[in-house]
Amino acid sequence: MKARVLTVLEQLDPQPDALVVANSTDPHLDQSFFYLFDVPSGLFEGSVAVAHPDGRLDVLSSALEEESAVQAAKLDKSVTVHVMKDNADRERILQKILPDPKSVALNYRELTHEAFLQLEKAFPKARWMDASGAIRKARMVKDASEIEKIERAAHIGSVVAKKIPSMLKTGITELELAAEIEYAMNREGASGRSFATIAGFGPDGAEPHFSPGGRKLEPGMSIVCDFGAMYRRYASDITRSFHFGPRDEEMKRVHDTVFAAQEAALAVIRDGAIAKDVHMAAQKVIDNSPWKGRFTHGLGHSIGLAVHDGFGMNHLVEEPLRTGMTITVEPGIYLPGKGGVRIEDDIVVTDTGYRFLTKAPREYLEVSA
Numbered sequence: 001m002k003a004r005v006l007t008v009l010e011q012l013d014p015q016p017d018a019l020v021v022a023n024s025t026d027p028h029l030d031q032s033f034f035y036l037f038d039v040p041s042g043l044f045e046g047s048v049a050v051a052h053p054d055g056r057l058d059v060l061s062s063a064l065e066e067e068s069a070v071q072a073a074k075l076d077k078s079v080t081v082h083v084m085k086d087n088a089d090r091e092r093i094l095q096k097i098l099p100d101p102k103s104v105a106l107n108y109r110e111l112t113h114e115a116f117l118q119l120e121k122a123f124p125k126a127r128w129m130d131a132s133g134a135i136r137k138a139r140m141v142k143d144a145s146e147i148e149k150i151e152r153a154a155h156i157g158s159v160v161a162k163k164i165p166s167m168l169k170t171g172i173t174e175l176e177l178a179a180e181i182e183y184a185m186n187r188e189g190a191s192g193r194s195f196a197t198i199a200g201f202g203p204d205g206a207e208p209h210f211s212p213g214g215r216k217l218e219p220g221m222s223i224v225c226d227f228g229a230m231y232r233r234y235a236s237d238i239t240r241s242f243h244f245g246p247r248d249e250e251m252k253r254v255h256d257t258v259f260a261a262q263e264a265a266l267a268v269i270r271d272g273a274i275a276k277d278v279h280m281a282a283q284k285v286i287d288n289s290p291w292k293g294r295f296t297h298g299l300g301h302s303i304g305l306a307v308h309d310g311f312g313m314n315h316l317v318e319e320p321l322r323t324g325m326t327i328t329v330e331p332g333i334y335l336p337g338k339g340g341v342r343i344e345d346d347i348v349v350t351d352t353g354y355r356f357l358t359k360a361p362r363e364y365l366e367v368s369a
Helices: 002-009 031-036 063-073 087-097 113-122 132-140 144-167 174-187 202-206 249-268 275-287
Strands: 018-022 048-051 057-061 079-083 103-106 127-130 198-201 222-227 229-231 238-244 326-329 332-335 339-342 345-349 354-356
Touching (some): 002 048, 018 113, 057 087, 144 222, 144 238, 144 345, 202 222, 202 332, 202 339
Antiparallel strands (some): 332 339
């Protein structure tokens, strides 16, 4: 945890007296709190992390998470846990930890207005600094512990992706399939889903962010399943596309084109590659196909404590990829009124290329009706 505190604070100029990351109530929890304080369980609503320039971390926790907090702190001597009773006690503890600070850095991107007002009351003379960029930059490159957790989440997603064909049967609804996928992830060790599972049959597969409904699976339909697992707070994200029943020759060619687009993008990925160049490698393949213009989103995004964790890859993003970044690569083609195909995998960038974290088969698969 000390290393992560230093990674963030070393990027801030001038140096603040401290970086303060404050949670509100679920779902307004700053995932950067859990980046600084690596604790596997608990909501930590209303909790605060105070990171010091020397790497020390003070964590204010309610009694609800005291046991989890204390156990996590035992793993790192730089962490001190303070149990607070109420808002007044939190203010008192903060003022004891930081007596009359001149400058305090905050994560503007995630801090609620109510939480800011509470900090302003605790430190009325402080000058505020925005640490959002420094936090984002630090979180984008994962350490070995983070990659291990993401890889475990990706393994869960891969195992479940291999099981989806056995779940498909005539008459199952999109909602039922989504429920089966989420149940299977939990059975494999996930603590939950990393986002709302997408299961789109036939024309519904042509909407990339479709919310599953009551449409029933029928022979001849294409299927898009996009889902992810959470493991010790870290996310995975995988998409596989199938065809149910008799082959549709156009959808088979679409799938082959999306596969080729993903391969083209993967061939460009390495330390130093520019995000937009990776996107354009995939887009070029699709633009040279009969389905030009039907790749309607960015190629992927970084993934970590959040399923969208830092930046996206599209034709405008100048962000260089760095060794240790974990990103998705997910080209797709969408045919309104008919269906869609998307293939998505999680990878980690290496010095010379990449390594797959998700490992389910990517090839075209027809499932017997």
